[in-house]
Amino acid sequence: MTKKWHRVPGYAFLTVFALFSLFPLYFMLVSATNTSRDVLNSKLIPGTHLLSNLQVLMDQTNLGAALWYSSLYAVGTTVLALVICSIAGYGFEVYHSKGKDIVMGILLLAMMIPFAAIMIPLFRMFADFGMVNSAWAVILPAVSTPFLILLFRQASRNFPHEILEAARLDGLSEIAIFARIYAPTMRATYSAAAVITFMTAWNNFLWPKVILVKNEYQTMPMLISNLSAGYVTDYGVLMLAVLIASLPAMIIFLVLQRSFAEGMTGAIK
Template identity: 75%
Template sequence: MINKLRGVPAYLFLGIWTLFSLFPLYFMAVSATNTSQDVLASRLLPGGELFANIAKLLDAQNVGAAMTSSFLIAAGTTVLALIICSIAGYGFEVYHSKGKDVLMGVLLLAMMIPFAATMIPLFQVFAKLGLVNSLFAVIVPAISTPLLILLFRQSSRAFPTEILEAARVDGLSEFSIYARIYVPTMRATFAAAGVITFMTAWNNYLWPRVILIKNEVQTMPMLIVNLSAGYVTDYGVLMLAVLLASLPTVVVFLLLQRQFAEGITGAIK
């Protein structure tokens, strides 16, 4: 009994901290049902303006096109990044050498370069290729990142080399080993990398703002900024747009949260 009581303060602290963490989400959801004046007054109870705010949002912005653009960018970036970065991480560890350690160090140093320093050269390249206002130009720069390569490399250290040797003896090609053995074994790492990449690509604002000039191909973060860029901002409509933009990332994380925790833990070990 005494041991159980000792855990009460810890659970109480965690419960209070959870409420504080969930409060912004609650306030966002409640604000989407209230008027702009109610939001500014910090009303904490649901209102009856949800359908009115939906009508205003659909009248002001092309939400369907923005959601489609964001989904295509996030899904395309996630799929391509998982393929490229997992192969790179697999190669760095399975075919380990001192030269690859040096190359990995160079990749990690690249993480210290701010994106703003490479944004202008990137824009010039895609402008010369005629890819301005193309979703392809948003996806390509994000499909290979040092963070994901490092994540797969660290996780690959736990991959048993005996399986590789046995597969090679059985006559499997290196690609077959990767596709049929490595990928199923590293499901948790793929889930963790997928969640990180999807959320980053979905919430990305700076580069899409630069390369996607037309509103027809704007993403949800760009749409939200456009809603708040006028002389008068309807905060009820703005909160509704933020809520819609947050739902896909919340759903992806909830579906893969267990695998995400396992993948991150495996990489740290």
């Protein structure tokens, strides 16, 4: 009984900080149902203006198009990034050599370069190829990241290489080994990479804002930015847009949270 009482302060401490962490989410939910004046007055009770805020949001913006383009960019980036980075991580570890270690070191150094430093050359390159205002211009810069390659490489170190040798003796090609043995075994790592990539691509604002010159191709972060850029901001409508933009990433994380934790620790099943 005494040991249980010793845990009370710890649970109380965690409960308080959990409430602090959940409060912004609660305030966002409540604000989406209130008027702009209520939001400015920090009203913490749900209101009755959810449908009216939704109607104003749909009248002022092209909400459906923004959701479609955000989904297109996020899903496209996630799928391509998982394929490319997993193959790269697999190659760096399974076909290990000193030369690949040097290349990996260069990739890790590239993580230290801020995106703003390469944004203008990147824009000029896509402009020369006539790819401004295209989905590929948004997706391609994010399909191969040093972090994801490193994540798959580290996870591959726990992969039993004896299985690879046995598969080669059985006559399987390298592509078949990767697709039929390696990829199914690394499901947790794929889930972790999918969560990270999808959330990053979904919330990406700077690069789509630069490369998507036409407003009709805007994403949800761009739509939210436009809502707050006017002379008068309707904060109820703005918070509803933020809520809608937050839901896909929240759903993806909740569905894959168990696999996400396993993948980040390098677990292989």
